Amino acid sequence: xxxxxxxxxxxxxxxxxxxxxxxxxxxxxxxxxxxxxxxxxxxxxxxxxxxxxxxxxxxxxxxxxxxxxxxxxxxxxxxxxxxxxxxxxxxxxxxxxxxxxxxxxxxxxxxxxxxxxxxxxxxxxxxxxxxxxxxxxxxxxxxxxxxxxxxxxxxxxxxxxxxxxxxxxxxxxxxxxxxxxxxxxxxxxxxxxxxxxxxxxxxxxxxxxxxxxxxxxxxxxxxxxxxxxxxxxxxxxxxxxxxxxxxxxxxxxxxxxxxxxxxxxxxxxxxxxxxxxxxxxxxxxxxxxxxxxxxxxxxxxxxxxxxxxxxxxxxxxxxxxxxxxxxxxxxxxxxxxxxxxxxxxxxxxxxxxxxxxxxxxxxxxxxxxxxxxxxxxxxxxxxxxxxxxxxxxxxxxxxxxxxxxxxxxxxxxxxxxxxxxxxxxxxxxxxxxxxxxxxxxxxxxxxxxxxxxxxxxxxxxxxxxxxxxxxxxxxxxxxxxxxxxxxxxxxxxxxxxxxxxxxxxxxxxxxxxxxxxxxxxxxxxxxxxxxxxxxxxxxxxxxxxxxxxxxxxxxxxxxxxxxxxxxxxxxxxxxxxxxxxxxxxxxxxxxxxxxxxxxx
Amino acid sequence: xxxxxxxxxxxxxxxxxxxxxxxxxxxxxxxxxxxxxxxxxxxxxxxxxxxxxxxxxxxxxxxxxxxxxxxxxxxxxxxxxxxxxxxxxxxxxxxxxxxxxxxxxxxxxxxxxxxxxxxxxxxxxxxxxxxxxxxxxxxxxxxxxxxxxxxxxxxxxxxxxxxxxxxxxxxxxxxxxxxxxxxxxxxxxxxxxxxxxxxxxxxxxxxxxxxxxxxxxxxxxxxxxxxxxxxxxxxxxxxxxxxxxxxxxxxxxxxxxxxxxxxxxxxxxxxxxxxxxxxxxxxxxxxxxxxxxxxxxxxxxxxxxxxxxxxxxxxxxxxxxxxxxxxxxxxxxxxxxxxxxxxxxxxxxxxxxxxxxxxx
Numbered sequence: 001x002x003x004x005x006x007x008x009x010x011x012x013x014x015x016x017x018x019x020x021x022x023x024x025x026x027x028x029x030x031x032x033x034x035x036x037x038x039x040x041x042x043x044x045x046x047x048x049x050x051x052x053x054x055x056x057x058x059x060x061x062x063x064x065x066x067x068x069x070x071x072x073x074x075x076x077x078x079x080x081x082x083x084x085x086x087x088x089x090x091x092x093x094x095x096x097x098x099x100x101x102x103x104x105x106x107x108x109x110x111x112x113x114x115x116x117x118x119x120x121x122x123x124x125x126x127x128x129x130x131x132x133x134x135x136x137x138x139x140x141x142x143x144x145x146x147x148x149x150x151x152x153x154x155x156x157x158x159x160x161x162x163x164x165x166x167x168x169x170x171x172x173x174x175x176x177x178x179x180x181x182x183x184x185x186x187x188x189x190x191x192x193x194x195x196x197x198x199x200x201x202x203x204x205x206x207x208x209x210x211x212x213x214x215x216x217x218x219x220x221x222x223x224x225x226x227x228x229x230x231x232x233x234x235x236x237x238x239x240x241x242x243x244x245x246x247x248x249x250x251x252x253x254x255x256x257x258x259x260x261x262x263x264x265x266x267x268x269x270x271x272x273x274x275x276x277x278x279x280x281x282x283x284x285x286x287x288x289x290x291x292x293x294x295x296x297x298x299x300x301x302x303x304x305x306x307x308x309x310x311x312x313x314x315x316x317x318x319x320x321x322x323x324x325x326x327x328x329x330x331x332x333x334x335x336x337x338x339x340x341x342x343x344x345x346x347x348x349x350x351x352x353x354x355x356x357x358x359x360x361x362x363x364x365x366x367x368x369x370x371x372x373x374x375x376x377x378x379x380x381x382x383x384x385x386x387x388x389x390x391x392x393x394x395x396x397x398x399x400x401x402x403x404x405x406x407x408x409x410x411x412x413x414x415x416x417x418x419x420x421x422x423x424x425x426x427x428x429x430x431x432x433x434x435x436x437x438x439x440x441x442x443x444x445x446x447x448x449x450x451x452x453x454x455x456x457x458x459x460x461x462x463x464x465x466x467x468x469x470x471x472x473x474x475x476x477x478x479x480x481x482x483x484x485x486x487x488x489x490x491x492x493x494x495x496x497x498x499x500x501x502x503x504x505x506x507x508x509x510x511x512x513x514x515x516x517x518x519x520x521x522x523x524x525x526x527x528x529x530x531x532x533x534x535x536x537x538x539x540x541x542x543x544x545x546x547x548x549x550x551x552x553x554x555x556x557x558x559x560x561x562x563x564x565x566x567x568x569x570x571x572x573x574x575x576x577x578x579x580x581x582x583x584x585x586x587x588x589x590x591x592x593x594x595x596x597x598x599x600x
Numbered sequence: 601x602x603x604x605x606x607x608x609x610x611x612x613x614x615x616x617x618x619x620x621x622x623x624x625x626x627x628x629x630x631x632x633x634x635x636x637x638x639x640x641x642x643x644x645x646x647x648x649x650x651x652x653x654x655x656x657x658x659x660x661x662x663x664x665x666x667x668x669x670x671x672x673x674x675x676x677x678x679x680x681x682x683x684x685x686x687x688x689x690x691x692x693x694x695x696x697x698x699x700x701x702x703x704x705x706x707x708x709x710x711x712x713x714x715x716x717x718x719x720x721x722x723x724x725x726x727x728x729x730x731x732x733x734x735x736x737x738x739x740x741x742x743x744x745x746x747x748x749x750x751x752x753x754x755x756x757x758x759x760x761x762x763x764x765x766x767x768x769x770x771x772x773x774x775x776x777x778x779x780x781x782x783x784x785x786x787x788x789x790x791x792x793x794x795x796x797x798x799x800x801x802x803x804x805x806x807x808x809x810x811x812x813x814x815x816x817x818x819x820x821x822x823x824x825x826x827x828x829x830x831x832x833x834x835x836x837x838x839x840x841x842x843x844x845x846x847x848x849x850x851x852x853x854x855x856x857x858x859x860x861x862x863x864x865x866x867x868x869x870x871x872x873x874x875x876x877x878x879x880x881x882x883x884x885x886x887x888x889x890x891x892x893x894x895x896x897x898x899x900x901x902x903x904x905x906x907x908x909x910x911x912x913x914x915x916x917x918x919x920x921x922x923x924x925x926x927x928x929x930x931x932x933x934x935x936x937x938x939x940x941x942x943x944x945x946x947x948x949x950x951x952x953x954x955x956x957x958x959x960x
Contacts, residue, residue: 524952525929548807550950553783553828554907556605556843557857560864560890563900569955581927 001253002182006074006211007127008091010116011101012109012468016131020101020163020172021059021075027169028061028073030241058197058209058255059242065177073176074240074255076196076211078115083344085118085472086291087197090271092118093287094196094211094255097125097180099172100147104130104138104160107439108146110409110470116151125180128158129172134165142436150435183253190281191215191223193250193258193274198265200319204235206262207244210274211255213285218249222277223260226284230267231277232260265322293325293341294402294473295348295452296385298366298593299355300337306361307336313359314338317351324351332495332577333589334364339385345452366593368452372499373400373476387497390483393534399499400476402448405430408459410467412440417462425450426501445474447501484509484538486516487530491580496592505531509539512592519588522546527582601651602860603839604679606637606671607853608660609871612695616728616796617755619788621855622658623871630663633853633871634670636878640852640867641678643882649680652839653687659715661691665699672707681708686838688713688751693739694731701746711749711837713781714739719769723758727785728792740776749835751779756809758785759797766809767816774820778835781828782813807948814944825909827947844904846897862897864890903954911941920960928953 011017025031061073078091092098098119102108119126128147130140140160147155159175161168197209210217217223217237224231238246239256250256262268270291273284301310314326325341342348348368355361372384375398376391384390390399406427408418412434419429419442427446435441451471459467484505486496496516500508509531516529520543527543554562576583610630611622623629641647653675663671675681688711689704696714704712718724719733731739743750752773756766773780784806787794814824822830826844829837842849843859851858854874856867865887868874877886892900895918902921905912911934914922925933925940932946932953946953 524932524949546949546952548810548948549952550810550827550948551784551786551806553786554843554904555840556849556851556859557855557866559843559857559900559904563903563958566903566951566955566958569951570958573955 001185001187001251003069003071004074004183004253005071005097005176005180006076006095006183006253006255007097007099007176007180008076008078008095008119008124009099009101010078010112010119011099011131012103012106012112015101015103015106015109015112016163017077017101020099020129020131020161020169021077023163023166023169024073024075024173025059025061025242027166027173028063030059030061057242058240060239060255063173063177066174067177071177072254073173076255083342083347085114086289086343087270088115089118089122089287090194090196092122092124093285094194095124096183097127097176099127099129099176100151100153101129101131102143102147104133104140104143105135107143108150108409108435109468110407110441111468113151113407113409114470114472116153120153126153127172127175127179128153128155129168130155130158130160131163133160134162134167146435146439150441185212185214185252187214187216187251187253189214189252190279191217191274191276192281192285193217194285195268195270195272195274197270198268198322200265201259204259204261206259206265206268208258208260208262208268208274209255210250210258212250212252214252214281215276216249216251217258217274217276219246223258223274224277224280225268226273226275226280227269227288228267228272232262235259235261265319269322291323291343293323293343294448295342295344295368295370296339297342297348297368298329298331298334298337299326299340299352299363300331300334300366302362302364304335309359310337310355310361310363313355313361314340316359317354321351321354323347331366331589331593333586333593334366337363345456364590370402370447370449370452372481374398375400384499387483387499388494390499393483398478399481401479401481403445403474403477404448404451404471405474406444406446406451406469406471408442408444408467408469409435410440410442410463412438414463414467415440415442418442418459418467421455421458421462422446425455447477447479448473449499482533484512485532486512487528487532487537488516488520488579488584489525489527489529489582491582493579493584495589502533505533506538513539513541515591516584516588517541517543519591520582520584523582525581601649601683602848602850603652603654603842604650604675605839605849605851605853605856605858606653606655606675607851607856607867608655608657608663608671609633609854610657610662611659612662612692613728613730616726616793617785617788617791619791620658621869621871626662629871629875630667632875634667634674636875637671637852638674638678639878640882641674644678644850647678647680649683651683651685652842653681653684654839655687655689656713657690659692659695660689661695661700665703668700668703684708684710686710688837688839690715691739692731693736696739696742698742701742701748705746705748709748711751711779712743713751713753713779714743714777716740716752716769716773717755718758718761718765719772720761720765723755723761723765726758726760726793727755737772740773744776749779750777751781751837752777753781753783755783755785756813757806759800761809763808763812766812770813770816774817774822779829779831779837780817780822782810782830783828784810810948811944814947823909824944824947827907827950841908844908846901846904862891864892866890899957899960903957906940906942906954907950909941911939913939918960921957924956924960925953928956 009017058076063071063073076091076094078088100116130143144155159171192213193210195208199207219234221234236246236259237250238244271288275281301307318324323343326338329339330336374382374384376395377397422444427444430443432442480502482502482505483499486493513529513531526545529541530537531539573583576585609622610626687709690713692715716736721732817830824830825836848860849858854871855869858865868877868886902912934941934943
């Protein structure tokens with residue numbers, strides 16, 4: 001156990017985490033250079049294509065240090081993104097140390113700080129690493145300074161490296177051995193193994209990635225999941241080299257995997273503790289919680305006939321991503337589909353692209369939304385997923401919505417613009433400080449619903465891509481929200497109603513009715529389109545009645561052709577959705593839902 | 601009694617907007633065409649008394665006097681024309697002559713339909729017409745002097761046309777004609793004008809011209825009795841009304857469409873196919889036929905009847921049609937206890953109304 005080092009890498013997207021991991025594998029001979037693909041540990045094609053890393057597979061390396069001793073180095077990755085904050089915390093709990101990788105020219109970014117703080121909080125030993133020192137723009141001293149000023153860590157002895165050229169990689173390995181403590185724990189105590197990840201395999205069922213804290217685990221042993229009491233006999237225990245390699249036993253301090261013919265991921269949740277069914281530990285490891293979806297959107301097949309394929313694909317996908325929730329729903333514009341819940345926006349994107357890449361399902365996704373909590377005058381508290389879930393305004397005592405704490409790091413020249421942007425999104429100022437004379441950190445609280453719509457894109461355009469952000473959920477807050485209903489020719493058109501802050505109701509109502517006016521074709525009568533809150537109409541526009549729709553000639557030879565034209569005209573109208581007497585084209589629903597088909 | 605339609609598929613020059621079937625450089629073909637027309641007439645199963653005759657085209661006035669003699673003799677030798685109440689020929693202002701006029705007059709043609717199209721020379725040039733407004737005036741005077749009834753076609757929504765030029769055209773022809781047909785310029789696929797103008801939306805542009813005609817002509821005693829037809833009292837085109845009443849019409853000539861006993865048939869569509877069919881004495885397969893079910897026929901008849909000011913009688917109406925019409929705004933219709941017809945606004949919006957009736 002003294003020769004084991006369990007560590008992870010904390011880095012901002014693009015700061016070179018995957019390349020560094022590859023270099024470590026190569027230097028320790030875990031993978032021969034001739035077998036190296038670029039960034040071998042990125043297992044999802046999606047991740048490789050986007051050049052971002054959601055999660056690397058764990059890997060075990062053997063390393064003979066300069067002191068002549070053999071060490072086992074377990075690299076456990078943490079997903080770099082805030083959507084996966086819970087998984088990050090579980091991965092960190094499986095390690096004793098972390099490499100904090102900072103780009104020598106970019107400096108510290110928002111997410112890096114959040115993850116580093118979490119690691120420090122969990123008592124991990126942090127090894128600062130300045131990467132990309134081969135770049136002409138590298139300013140390693142500035143990067144060191146930022147680490148000490150922003151994160152508050154002494155970075156004077158940070159390892160300078162270039163994962164690209166291999167410079168400094170040996171130093172990193174030596175520092176891991178020297179600075180990161182060996183795991184504590186006792187192999188003779190009752191088994192406690194932390195599940196820090198689990199994946200689904202078609203042949204073996206669920207594979208649990210575990211860090212054994214106390215005790216031992218081996219094939220044949222009866223284990224129990226402490227959150228739900230379910231027991232299974234272990235089929236196989238093994239380690240990552242990086243392919244799955246069975247071992248006789250995993251004992252305290254070790255990182256590896258087990259299989260036990262577990263059918264669903266729901267039974268083997270990340271963060272749960274595995275113990276020995278015959279000799280259970282007195283208590284589970286701390287920190288287990290069930291993850292909850294915070295961002296929702298509708299997924300619909302592009303071709304309506306493909307609904308069953310989408311359903312099957314979602315079912316399969318959920319086998320290895322237990323954080324996705326889904327339930328059937330139908331839309332007037334899009335037919336049958338599913339309302340899906342995600343940990344965050346990136347998670348949503350990942351799932352959508354996986355459905356496309358891995359399951360070949362072409363789908364359209366509706367604009368994301370959040371769940372509101374409504375306190376009724378009866379005292380009941382209900383969850384409202386969509387505008388139609390809201391009770392009548394007279395029954396509502398209070399509406400609560402999820403809030404986030406948002407940190408934005410950016411060059412100071414953009415401060416004004418970003419403050420304006422956040423305030424427009426109902427953000428409230430918390431703090432501002434200078435990381436360096438040129439860089440600023442702004443902290444705000446804002447509603448999640450405002451954040452998920454287009455905040456990231458707007459932030460990027462306001463700061464030319466120089467800002468980075470991080471957020472965490474800070475709970476539900478009461479807000480002055482209203483449901484705005486849209487009436488088409490006096491009939492409520494549920495598909496167009498929406499929830500927003502009362503101060504935005506007029507502007508957004510105006511935008512919706514104006515858009516509808518553009519998209520609803522003139523018909524035989526004038527069509528009023530209104531936005532209302534309860535019974536109070538706040539905006540009204542009219543679609544002017546059709547003026548002329550006749551081409552003036554029809555004799556013997558024209559009759560059949562004419563009839564076919566009329567049939568075509570009728571077909572066109574059939575494809576529209578009838579609300580009362582008004583035919584509304586699909587484009588109107590699509591525009592309202594801000595649907596996009598996954599093309600970036 | 602049925603009507604007879606004879607299609608004369610020859611033109612001096614094709615107009616830029618026209619998608620009707622016709623051929624140019626035809627001198628040598630006219631005699632073969634007349635032979636074929638005779639063969640087609642001969643093989644008809646019955647040769648009934650005719651109620652109306654309509655000689656259309658193409659440009660029937662490009663036929664020479666001797667060719668006209670042959671044409672009329674074919675018709676009179678195969679059909680009983682003693683009860684004809686209307687006989688129309690179409691004509692072009694530049695090919696009409698004194699000789700034509702007196703020949704028609706002598707042979708009981710009662711009505712000349714003149715393709716005036718516009719009284720503005722710039723607009724005529726855009727349409728690619730070969731006549732000018734002077735020739736149109738002369739032709740109208742010729743017909744008037746003969747005592748035959750005159751109908752004039754006018755086109756609206758011509759690129760560059762204004763309400764003023766439209767008004768001028770209407771006013772001029774109104775002095776000569778007892779019947780005016782107003783057609784919106786449509787860009788038919790594969791016509792030179794469609795290629796020139798691309799996908800301009802002329803339908804929307806037609807509104808003001810059409811509405812103006814609907815406003816102005818009735819004040820001058822031209823009643824709109826059909827979507828595109830305005831006539832003084834008792835000058836409606838009886839032949840055309842038979843199309844909108846599902847009355848029988850026998851059709852002769854290439855691409856002509858007839859309707860007999862509920863079956864609509866189309867003759868061979870090109871002159872060469874027509875001449876070939878004639879060589880084999882028009883076997884059945886040279887015609888394409890369409891037979892609608894009784895239900896479909898009722899719906900088609902409702903749509904066609906609603907083109908005219910007489911509309912549709914409530915007692916013949918399918919309940920589903922009545923239901924759909926009742927669901928539409930009232931200002932589209934003129935409703936009496938017996939009939940429903942389209943109002944002026946209804947006529948402007950015909951397609952939107954009729955398309956709701958199709959497929960019921």
